[in-house]
Amino acid sequence: MKPKKKTIGLLIYFVLLILPIYWMLNMSLRSNADILASFSLYPRNITFVNYLNILTDSSWYMGYVNSMLYVFMNTVISLSFALPAAYAFSRYRFLGDGQMFFWLLTNRMAPAAVFALPFFQLYSTIGLLDTHIAVALAHCLFNIPLAVWILEGFMSGIPKEIDETAFIDGYKFPRFFITIFIPLIRAGVGVTAFFCFMFSWVELLFARTLTVTAAKPISAIMTRTISATGLDYGLLAAAGILTIIPGALVIWFVRNHLAKGFALGRV
Amino acid sequence: MDKWQDNRAWFLVLPVFVIVAFSALIPLMTVVNYSVQDIFGPGETVFVGTEWFKQMLGDYRLHDALLRQFLFSGLVLLIEIPLGILIALAMPKKGWGVSISLVTLALPLLIPWNVIGTIWIIFTRPDIGLFGVGINSLNLLEVPFDHTATPLYAWITVMLMEVWHWTPLVALLAYAGLRAIPDAYYQAARIDGASPWATFWYIQLPKMRGVLTIAVLLRWMDSFLIYAEPFVLTGGGPGNSTTFLSIYLVKIALLQFDLGPGAAFSLIYFLIVLLFSFIFYQVLQTVGKGEKG
Numbered sequence: 363m364k365p366k367k368k369t370i371g372l373l374i375y376f377v378l379l380i381l382p383i384y385w386m387l388n389m390s391l392r393s394n395a396d397i398l399a400s401f402s403l404y405p406r407n408i409t410f411v412n413y414l415n416i417l418t419d420s421s422w423y424m425g426y427v428n429s430m431l432y433v434f435m436n437t438v439i440s441l442s443f444a445l446p447a448a449y450a451f452s453r454y455r456f457l458g459d460g461q462m463f464f465w466l467l468t469n470r471m472a473p474a475a476v477f478a479l480p481f482f483q484l485y486s487t488i489g490l491l492d493t494h495i496a497v498a499l500a501h502c503l504f505n506i507p508l509a510v511w512i513l514e515g516f517m518s519g520i521p522k523e524i525d526e527t528a529f530i531d532g533y534k535f536p537r538f539f540i541t542i543f544i545p546l547i548r549a550g551v552g553v554t555a556f557f558c559f560m561f562s563w564v565e566l567l568f569a570r571t572l573t574v575t576a577a578k579p580i581s582a583i584m585t586r587t588i589s590a591t592g593l594d595y596g597l598l599a600a601a602g603i604l605t606i607i608p609g610a611l612v613i614w615f616v617r618n619h620l621a622k623g624f625a626l627g628r629v
Numbered sequence: 630m631d632k633w634q635d636n637r638a639w640f641l642v643l644p645v646f647v648i649v650a651f652s653a654l655i656p657l658m659t660v661v662n663y664s665v666q667d668i669f670g671p672g673e674t675v676f677v678g679t680e681w682f683k684q685m686l687g688d689y690r691l692h693d694a695l696l697r698q699f700l701f702s703g704l705v706l707l708i709e710i711p712l713g714i715l716i717a718l719a720m721p722k723k724g725w726g727v728s729i730s731l732v733t734l735a736l737p738l739l740i741p742w743n744v745i746g747t748i749w750i751i752f753t754r755p756d757i758g759l760f761g762v763g764i765n766s767l768n769l770l771e772v773p774f775d776h777t778a779t780p781l782y783a784w785i786t787v788m789l790m791e792v793w794h795w796t797p798l799v800a801l802l803a804y805a806g807l808r809a810i811p812d813a814y815y816q817a818a819r820i821d822g823a824s825p826w827a828t829f830w831y832i833q834l835p836k837m838r839g840v841l842t843i844a845v846l847l848r849w850m851d852s853f854l855i856y857a858e859p860f861v862l863t864g865g866g867p868g869n870s871t872t873f874l875s876i877y878l879v880k881i882a883l884l885q886f887d888l889g890p891g892a893a894f895s896l897i898y899f900l901i902v903l904l905f906s907f908i909f910y911q912v913l914q915t916v917g918k919g920e921k922g
Contacts, residue, residue: 369721372719379736379737450641456638472657602747609739
């Protein structure tokens with residue numbers, strides 16, 4: 363392939379990638395009557411009525427706050443638990459290490475649809491139902507294994523001599539780990555945080571099952587409002603666009619980290 | 630790199646073990662419990678042994694859903710893995726294009742799964758959707774495109790959505806693998822006068838084995854467990870044509886409240902995913918190790 367052809371192919375792919383999202387943006391800027399009345403490639407009479415409907419209703423914007431809260435908690439928990447474990451897997455051989463690693467991965471393989479009910483019972487038994495921490499903990503089920511997996515790759519890329527030198531210099535493990543080792547793999551930590559954010563943000567089933575009102579995520583509020591108002595495509599599209607924005611902001615802010623992490627090639 | 634042998638490393642792994650076991654083993658035990666009991670009400674349960682398992686294994690709708698699921702996940706892997714590699718190969722290696730490409734690729738991955746379904750409803754509807762209206766205005770199809778009416782179109786729509794949604798993940802992982810190949814390998818290939826194809830087959834592909842293992846495993850698990858996106862888009866229809874395993878499972882377990890059969894079903898489901906993941910893992914670990922390494 364010549365470089366030119368490659369670039370054109372890539373551009374076409376990106377256009378196709380953006381197209382469905384553009385279409386939703388288009389719909390979100392039109393009123394429902396306008397959408398049903400005429401087909402148009404771009405909004406002729408731009409209206410923000412759908413967005414106003416959503417942003418003036420507290421159950422809507424609290425949905426954002428709730429989602430943000432549990433996603434943030436989950437990312438912090440996942441990283442702080444996964445970092446030492448990933449270090450152990452990358453540096454040591456110990457009894458049952460291989461089996462442990464595979465077992466961690468198997469936790470991504472259970473059908474969430476049926477585990478939702480036992481989860482509900484478990485969390486209502488320990489009185490955590492409808493709290494942000496419940497969703498954050500539930501999401502650890504699939505995020506911690508992934509975090510361990512990704513971090514282990516990054517850590518294995520750091521030569522062991524660095525650890526040995528530090529220990530000879532008299533560093534104790536916790537201080538060495540926090541002040542020397544973690545800064546060395548900060549690109550990896552960034553990439554891992556990105557993946558944790560991503561999978562926690564997009565997951566719906568656990569988040570919806572474990573919350574009633576106080577910690578309801580935005581995506582669940584969205585489905586409820588859809589059924590309540592029938593088929594208001596404009597409102598639906600506006601809600602969809604609003605759920606994309608936080609994700610888009612996160613990628614924008616971590617893009618350099620991501621590029622650096624990918625350049626190390628240790629995902 | 631030789632690893633240190635030290636069982637005290639368990640202390641570093643223990644927190645992860647505890648927190649994951651809490652969220653994994655207790656619910657799993659509950660499901661096992663359900664699968665061997667008949668539940669009439671709180672505290673009224675009867676041990677029924679393997680009856681639910683027999684019932685589910687003999688359920689022809691389950692067989693259909695299972696075949697559908699294998700077909701779906703097979704197609705997903707066959708389309709997304711090569712396409713993802715192609716995209717990764719075409720992506721720029723330095724400059725401002727890298728950031729733009731990464732951000733664009735990551736966009737679909739950060740959209741909540743039910744919103745993905747919503748996007749594709751709006752995009753493919755024959756009355757208001759760009760895709761639906763566009764393809765019908767070409768007048769090429771014998772039956773007008775409407776994914777709520779024709780099973781084939783429903784399948785095409787779900788496949789398009791799935792490929793649109795997840796190929797970027799494969800591309801991102803493959804790109805990471807490609808970026809990790811030291812320049813020395815390419816220089817050696819140039820000196821040997823290797824064709825682009827030979828460079829790909831003998832250098833890039835073997836070097837991507839690690840990330841591709843992750844990509845295949847993730848895509849396998851997640852596509853086999855797919856629920857929210859097709860549920861929002863087609864609701865499993867028309868008829869049962871896009872009722873994948875998870876959708877059927879939820880129908881049994883949560884809507885009809887047949888907890889016993891549902892639990893038995895989900896254990897079988899889990900074992901299938903586990904078995905195939907293990908096979909993929911083993912195959913991808915050994916493939917190409919001997920001849921290319």
